[in-house]
Structures are given as C-alpha cells and as structure tokens.
Amino acid sequence: MxxxxxxxxxxxxxxxxxxxxxxxxxxxxxxxxxxxxxxxxxxxxxxxxxxxxxxxxxxxxxxxxxxxxxxxxxxxxxxxxxxxxxxxxxxxxxxxxxxxxxxxxxxxxxxxxxxxxxxxxxxxxxxxxxxxxxxxxxxxxxxxxxxxxxxxxxxxxxxxxxxxxxxxxxxxxxxxxxxxxxxxxxxxxxxxxxxxxxxxxxxxxxxxxxxxxxxxxxxxxxxxxxxxxxxxxxxxxxxxxxxxxxxxxxxxxxxxxxxxxRQGERTSRTMYLLGITTGFFLPLSFITGLLGMNVRGIPGDDTPYGFILACLLILGIAGFQLWLFRRLRWL
Structure with a gap:
C-alpha cells in the first residue's frame, strides 16, 4: 500500500x-x-x-x-x-x-x-x-x-x-x-x-x-x-x-x-601448388607448341613413327621433371 x-x-x-x-x-x-x-x-x-x-x-x-x-x-x-x-x-x-x-x-x-x-x-x-x-x-x-x-x-x-x-x-x-x-x-x-x-x-x-x-x-x-x-x-x-x-x-x-x-598458410600452399603446376607444364607446353607449328622441317613429319617418338619425348621430359622436383623437395 x-x-x-x-x-x-x-x-x-x-x-x-x-x-x-x-x-x-x-x-x-x-x-x-x-x-x-x-x-x-x-x-x-x-x-x-x-x-x-x-x-x-x-x-x-x-x-x-x-x-x-x-x-x-x-x-x-x-x-x-x-x-x-x-x-x-x-x-x-x-x-x-x-x-x-x-x-x-x-x-x-x-x-x-x-x-x-x-x-x-x-x-x-x-x-x-x-x-x-x-x-x-x-x-x-x-x-x-x-x-x-x-x-x-x-x-x-x-x-x-x-x-x-x-x-x-x-x-x-x-x-x-x-x-x-x-x-x-x-x-x-x-x-x-x-x-x-x-x-x-x-x-x-x-x-x-x-x-x-x-x-x-x-x-x-x-x-x-x-x-x-x-x-x-x-x-x-x-x-x-x-x-x-x-x-x-x-x-x-x-x-x-x-x-x-591459417588463412595465410592456405593461401601460400595454394600459390605454391599453382607455381609448381605452372613450372611443370611450361616445358611441355613449349614442346607441344613447337611441334604443333604447321611448317615443314619438323623432326619426324616424314616417318610413320614421328607421333610416337614425340609422345615418348614428352613423357621422358615429364618424368625427368618429376624426378628433379622431388629431388629438390618441391613436391
């Protein structure tokens, strides 16, 4: 009250x-x-x-x-x-x-x-x-x-x-x-x-x-x-x-x-993998681009085994790069 x-x-x-x-x-x-x-x-x-x-x-x-x-x-x-x-x-x-x-x-x-x-x-x-x-x-x-x-x-x-x-x-x-x-x-x-x-x-x-x-x-x-x-x-x-x-x-x-x-590490890891991938395919892209030119005088264009030899060459270079990257501990 x-x-x-x-x-x-x-x-x-x-x-x-x-x-x-x-x-x-x-x-x-x-x-x-x-x-x-x-x-x-x-x-x-x-x-x-x-x-x-x-x-x-x-x-x-x-x-x-x-x-x-x-x-x-x-x-x-x-x-x-x-x-x-x-x-x-x-x-x-x-x-x-x-x-x-x-x-x-x-x-x-x-x-x-x-x-x-x-x-x-x-x-x-x-x-x-x-x-x-x-x-x-x-x-x-x-x-x-x-x-x-x-x-x-x-x-x-x-x-x-x-x-x-x-x-x-x-x-x-x-x-x-x-x-x-x-x-x-x-x-x-x-x-x-x-x-x-x-x-x-x-x-x-x-x-x-x-x-x-x-x-x-x-x-x-x-x-x-x-x-x-x-x-x-x-x-x-x-x-x-x-x-x-x-x-x-x-x-x-x-x-x-x-x-x-963590975000910085993820970004660095991603950029690192992109760099490795670019470095790995750069020589191969150069060779395939060179062999893909529509001109005479390309090695193997007059033999039936030219394509196979080109593929073996590319695989060989790829294998060498893989071995080299592992030895350098890039992969």
Whole structure:
C-alpha cells in the first residue's frame, strides 16, 4: 500500500531499519516527522527522473545544493566523495538485467549515506532492491545504513560475475572449434562484439574497483567493524573480473591471429601448388607448341613413327621433371 502511494512522489522504496535485520515500510508523508531511535536507520530509494523526487531532494532532504547537483547529474562515472560530517557520496554501476536491455549498458545507483540515513537514486529499475526487501521480510537483511550500502555494492558485483563468465564461455567455444577443425573459421562479428563488450565493462569496473579499495582503507566512524573486510573482498573480486576481461581481449586477439595465420598458410600452399603446376607444364607446353607449328622441317613429319617418338619425348621430359622436383623437395 505504501509503495503505491509513494510511487506518486517518485519514492520507489522507503524503510526504517530496526537494527536487528528487519525493516518496516513508511509512507512519504511520514518522512517530515520521522524520529529515529539510536539503533534505527532509514533507507529511501528514489526515482531520480521523477520531478517530485528531484524537488524533495532539493527542498526537503536537508542536503547541500552541491550534493543535490551531484546526485542529479545526467551522466557520471563511478566515484566516491567524502563530505564534512562523515557523510559519503557513492556512485556505482552494475549490469543492466532489465528486459530488452543490453547487459553492458550499465545501470547506475547514486548513494548518499550517513550514520542513520541512506538515500539511493536510480534511473532504471534495480533488481537488488527487491531482494533486499525480501531479506528484511525474513529478518535477515542489513541492520544499519553502512550494511545497506555494502549490500547494494555486493549485489551489483555479483551480476558482473555471470556476464564475464558468459563472455569467457563464448571464447572457449571458438577456441575449441579452432583446435578441432582445421577448416573452422571464427565468427569475426562475434569476436568484435565480445571485445567491444569487454572494453565497455572495463571502462566502469576499473574506477569502481578503486572505490572499493578506498572504502576498505578509509573506515567511516559509522561503519560496522567488519565492513572493511567486505569492501576489500569486493575490491579483489573486481580485480579478478578486470584480469579476466583483459585475458578475454588477449584470447580474442590470439583466435583472430591464429585464423589469419591459417588463412595465410592456405593461401601460400595454394600459390605454391599453382607455381609448381605452372613450372611443370611450361616445358611441355613449349614442346607441344613447337611441334604443333604447321611448317615443314619438323623432326619426324616424314616417318610413320614421328607421333610416337614425340609422345615418348614428352613423357621422358615429364618424368625427368618429376624426378628433379622431388629431388629438390618441391613436391
């Protein structure tokens, strides 16, 4: 019921965390008089394209104009900004799993976080929020604001794993066919598409990995004690994904290079055989052309055995050429 009412204001989700792994939804109207106990935190998830959401952020959120400008930018890259009062701005990217979307067309989530409040803004639907609400319903969800932020980052990272694995499997198939079939030709369009997707992922994952590393090193006072370990683990996972993406690009280069080398070898072999064939028949063509001239004085034209002698001469020359080519290892 609250979600339907809140959606009219651009508020996708609104929950008060009880500090024990559960959370209760609240209405948009209740935000004005919301009083949090020390163990409680509030999470507000907004649709940043909604005019009323943008208006609330600027007029009622209590955030500075500079912070609102950053949160409402049309386009941005992964970044982290620590603000006075131990407040944190975090911009993250994740794989787009919405129907009809291209996975590497990354979704963006923008987060403002403090000790008892976390605001997140999205443009496209974010699947992480649905799973987050299910965990709260079971009483096993994040307990404080820092854990909500960590959960969103972890969910975005999990979805990258499946996409990187999918790209790697496609390269495996091409390499397997290339090894088992001498005449197999890799799909160049597929190879270029995978390389383009890998480059697009690296563009956003590299700065995001650095952000996780910064969060692991610089603890905020309101972070849970073991948050740094989880941020460090996310940093290591993104490092592994980036290494895998770089390896994918190198493997694509090797596949295309191998196919180009094979094609060059086939072309060279064909040209070699054509050259041998031309060299083999050149002397024979000269003799048959010479004997085919319609003039007097050709040897054997006045004897009944002339044709047979000409054929024996041609066969002899052909046999000598065959022996010579084999001795020279041309055949």
């Amino acid at each position: 609250f979600e339907e009412q809140n959606a009219q204001w651009g508020l996708v989700h609104a929950f008060v965390l009880d500090g024990q792994g559960g959370a209760e939804p609240i209405s948009r109207e209740a935000l004005a008089d919301l009083q949090l106990r020390p163990e409680q935190s509030v999470w507000l998830h907004w649709d940043r394209s909604h005019p009323l959401a943008r208006r609330w952020l600027r007029e009622q959120s209590g955030l500075s104009e500079f912070t609102c400008d950053l949160l409402l930018e049309e386009s941005t890259r992964p970044r982290m900004l620590v603000q006075p009062g131990d407040e944190l701005l975090l911009f993250l990217r994740g794989v787009n799993l919405n129907p009809g979307a291209v996975p590497e067309d990354m979704v963006s989530v923008r987060i403002f976080a403090s000790s008892q409040r976390i605001l997140s803004l999205r443009l496209r639907p974010l699947h992480a929020t649905d799973e987050l609400i299910e965990q709260w319903a079971r009483g096993t969800g994040p307990k404080v604001a820092s854990e909500v932020m960590l959960y969103l980052a972890e969910h975005l990272t999990d979805k990258i794993d499946s996409l990187v694995a999918e790209l790697s499997e496609k390269i495996d198939e091409q390499e397997e066919h290339l090894d088992n079939n001498e005449r197999f030709r890799p799909d160049h369009d597929l190879m270029l598409q995978i390389r383009r997707r890998a480059a697009g992922l690296k563009r956003f994952l590299a700065p995001q990995r650095d952000i996780y590393g910064q969060l692991a090193r610089s603890r905020m006072p309101w972070f849970v004690e073991d948050d740094s370990d989880y941020w460090n683990e996310l940093n290591n996972r993104l490092t592994r994904y980036l290494e895998e993406l770089e390896l994918i690009r190198e493997r694509i280069g090797l596949v295309l290079e191998s196919e180009s080398r």
